[in-house]
Amino acid sequence: MPSDRPSRNDPWYVRYTLIALTLGTVGLLILLPLVNLFVQAFAEGATAYWNSLFHNADTRHSIFLTLMVAPVSVALNTVFGVAAAWAIARFRFPGRAILTTLIDLPFSVSPVVVGLLFVVLLGSKTPLGGWLLEHDYRVIFAPPGIVLVTMFVTFPFVARELIPIFEAVGSEEEIAARSLGATGWQMFWRITVPNIKWGLLYGIILCNARAMGEFGAVAVVSGKIGGRTDTMPLQVQKLWEGQSNADTASAFALASVLTLLSLATLFIKVGIERKFRDERTKIE
Template identity: 60%
Template sequence: MQHNVKPTRSTSRGDPWPVRWGLTLAALAVLIVLVLVPVVNVFYQALERGLAAYWHNLFGDPNTRHAILLTLMVAPPAVLANLVFGVACAWAVTRFRFPGRAILLTLIDLPFSVSPVVAGLMFVLLFGMQGYFGPWLRAHGLKIIFATPGLILVTAFVTLPFVVRELVPVMEAVGPEEDEAAVSLGANGWQMFWRVTWPNIRWGVLYGVILCNARAMGEFGAVYVVSGHIAGRTDTMPLRVEKLFQEYNTPGAFAVASVLTFLALVTLALKTWLEHRERQEIAEALASTKTKEKQ
């Protein structure tokens, strides 16, 4: 049995060529219609009237400009929060056995299973004017819902699982031995983490952060509910795309959409590169072990 994904052309089964070609063409057709055409179309529509118009669509409209800026302001704090939480949580879950561990693992997945709109609503019901903390927040002059803090909160909620989910298997595979060795050699917690733990998990962390960031910038439903959709104030890029489209400003909508799509493509490239790198490292480690054992 071979476990790689290379095409096994010389199989003894030797499926007849119409089957092989038929299946391949069918798969390609689906990919082209569902993935390739829409993605290419986004860029085509955005750039149809030339680069100058594209530039103007992106940066000429103050509301669009603000939406781009707001997205760049909302995503980093949410990603940072999930980075710190993700590392701490993966650490606790993989290194210790404590009561409530199974519940914690289940709760981490909650943001994936709850509809983003419901997630947004939960925060409105907590922090909105009619919510539990609403009156208190208003009395102290704090605004969360229909403002940037609310956007950061829901974005962090919706993207919470990415880093943890990525790190738990990585940390489980690495195991606690190297950390224990570091402490037994006299390292304090800080030295242990930065010198031993971090180098072993950094690629996994980066992978989680990239996926987390892509989702944070692209989030629509939850942000829609808590933002109040105020142009020039609480509209992020995905919300702006929708609004421009509703206003029949198709070139504007596609221009903003192309930036989001570009981000997705960059994410995909980084993800592939990281996966490739990780595989290569494992392969190198295995290969050198084998040759050494033989000598």
């Protein structure tokens, strides 16, 4: 504790200055814009807020599309994340370090570039995209393309959360289960999954937040067709650029829904972190 260690204590004026600067920074940079958003969104009352969200068919569809795209991408990335973490944390093989870096790669690619990658691969003028179109399968300017780019940008989340947890938990219990005769899947469902459940949930939540909020990559592949390929963030932009006051009000309302989602994500995240700490202290 700081008070017990006088030589670690800073003079009071340093302390107060730094606390004031911290509160000022977080207040101006983060809190004020958030408060501004909610004040604007609810400026005309709750009924107007509701109408802004659900009276416009395009806005309704954007909510629906986001609620379809995010779970599909998150589910596929979760299966991948568990498999990748299992391979990387439990076994040693040549190229393991490279594989770990490759998994992180999508985080460093600009969202616009992600969109372009898939247009270059699957656009209507490319061999593969042309072939798919001949078979009546539209990827670019359609929901499948949106799912693909969303999967790309959220690719590392689950694997990245799970690898250190797998390593921390260790494989003793799994080895014991095997030597007692459990099949591979029995061991997986009864030992592995319970051991990693909080980390898994954490990864899924972060993955989902990013999936629902992705903008740049979706903007490139979706073609921004109102009522068909606009996700919530894209619809926010369209409404914001719209001229009427009603559009602006809808932009704030829709943005506030996305913000509530990210606030809920953070809330759950803090809860899981606390749970994590409790369980660890219990083990120790």
